[in-house]
Amino acid sequence: MNKTSVISRATLLLALLGVLLVTVPVACTTNSVESTVDWLYNYDQALSQAQSDNKPIMMDFWADWCPPCNRLDETTYADEEVGAFLNENFVSLKVDVMKSNLPQTYAIGNSIPVILFVSPNKSVLPGGKLVGYRGPDTFLSEAKAIYESWKSQSTS
DSSP states (O other): OOHHHHHHHHHHHHHHHHHHHHHHHHHHSOOOOOOOSOEEOOHHHHHHHHHHHTOOEEEEEEOTTOHHHHHIIIIITTOHHHHHHHHHHOEEEEEETTTOSHHHHTTOOSOSOEEEEEOTTSOEEEEEEEESOOOHHHHHHHHHHHHHHHHHHHOO
């Protein structure tokens, strides 16, 4: 093998490596979808707002490494009707299970995502624990039923 051949192969190898370095990170990133939900990220702030507005809290327990959690963000929470309903009737709180003690406080278990619907006095509402991914229609139906049950109990 002559010197020119070695240089040509090395140049080709470097060019391929450069293409990989540019394209692989782009291919590995997820498409960021804008959430329609007005999220809070601080429990004390969410609790204070829930108490002052007399609204229940919807807590989404998630982690960035959790595919079903990411799917909720990309589909369910991106849905206009879901966002409008949650924003009008709940204080919505995102809880990163890797950075919070709330999973232990509310004993959510080992599976995520978990969505808890909690009254302004911190108690989980009847039927208010959803485990696993829910598409927009299913989630909205369940959230409406939980809200209506809470509303009827809170006004009686």
